[in-house]
Amino acid sequence: MRTVSVFPFYVVNQYERGIVEILGKYRRFVGPGLHFQLPFLEFTRIRDVREHTLDIAPQPVITKDNVEIRVDGLIWVRPGLEAEDIQKTFYCIDNWKRAVLELAMTNLRQEFGGLTLDESLVAREKISANLRKNLDDMTKDWGLKVCKVEIKLIDPPNDIKLAMHKQKTAEQERRAMRLLATGKFEAAEQEKMATIQLAEGQREAEIRVAEGKAKAIKIINEAAEQYFKGNAQELKRLEVTESSLKNNSKIILTEGGISPTILIGELPLSEASRINNQSWPSHTIDAETAKDREQSSSSLAMTSFNAPHIP
Numbered sequence: 658m659r660t661v662s663v664f665p666f667y668v669v670n671q672y673e674r675g676i677v678e679i680l681g682k683y684r685r686f687v688g689p690g691l692h693f694q695l696p697f698l699e700f701t702r703i704r705d706v707r708e709h710t711l712d713i714a715p716q717p718v719i720t721k722d723n724v725e726i727r728v729d730g731l732i733w734v735r736p737g738l739e740a741e742d743i744q745k746t747f748y749c750i751d752n753w754k755r756a757v758l759e760l761a762m763t764n765l766r767q768e769f770g771g772l773t774l775d776e777s778l779v780a781r782e783k784i785s786a787n788l789r790k791n792l793d794d795m796t797k798d799w800g801l802k803v804c805k806v807e808i809k810l811i812d813p814p815n816d817i818k819l820a821m822h823k824q825k826t827a828e829q830e831r832r833a834m835r836l837l838a839t840g841k842f843e844a845a846e847q848e849k850m851a852t853i854q855l856a857e858g859q860r861e862a863e864i865r866v867a868e869g870k871a872k873a874i875k876i877i878n879e880a881a882e883q884y885f886k887g888n889a890q891e892l893k894r895l896e897v898t899e900s901s902l903k904n905n906s907k908i909i910l911t912e913g914g915i916s917p918t919i920l921i922g923e924l925p926l927s928e929a930s931r932i933n934n935q936s937w938p939s940h941t942i943d944a945e946t947a948k949d950r951e952q953s954s955s956s957l958a959m960t961s962f963n964a965p966h967i968p
Contacts, residue, residue: 658703
């Protein structure tokens with residue numbers, strides 16, 4: 658605040674407002690610009706209406722759960738811009754800055770007294786908003802406007818800090834163990850899924866191979882049915898004969914074709930005698946037919962392939 662009493666002309670800045678008194682009595686309100694007054698009769702008092710920063714000194718407060726903590730903060734407050742507000746700042750309060758600080762400290766204790774320690778540590782914005790609203794309502798009669806309140810520091814005792822630090826450390830360790838366990842579980846799940854996928858792939862491959870073999874067998878059977886129709890028995894005999902020849906066995910060639918009977922050792926004499934003594938029908942034939950039948954009779958005798966004897 659500044660005063661003008663001697664000079665008849667004076668200037669009020671844009672960020673200032675003032676009042677003019679004559680012989681100690683309020684006369685008029687003055688705003689920014691050039692003004693004139695009667696020297697020694699009129700007295701002008703000018704106030705800065707910008708926001709003023711007030712520092713709340715650290716002070717002990719007791720929370721709802723009986724924990725003593727130290728708290729400090731900042732307040733931004735300014736006088737009103739209207740003529741009535743300026744008059745109130747001069748006539749309703751002597752030292753408005755000190756009054757606002759004392760009022761703020763009182764309300765600060767009240768705000769923290771209704772909260773526990775844990776609530777106080779996370780309720781800075783709530784406390785600041787409530788404190789600003791309460792102070793603004795209380796200072797209206799002084800022509801002031803509380804613009805903002807901020808809590809700078811909430812300082813618990815050292816033993817509380819140590820306990821909080823241990824609690825936070827335990828919480829972080831628990832969270833780390835949970836994350837590690839979750840990671841192992843997810844890794845196990847992924848490994849299980851990979852094993853299942855591998856097993857399914859192997860099964861699918863085996864099914865495809867089996868289907869291929871079955872299709873090949875089907876094609877072979879269809880070809881055999883188409884090209885060897887009616888000769889299945891002869892085909893089987895040829896397969897047995899081939900197998901017998903691989904093992905150096907003896908086989909018999911007869912008039913009806915290849916007999917796949919495997920003989921061990923020498924051909925039985927009874928079979929040879931039966932073939933040689935085969936009788937022909939008793940009717941008249943010519944010499945040529947007789948010769949042919951004689952040759953056929955001789956061909957009915959056993960023709961054996963000498964091969965190593967199978968024990």
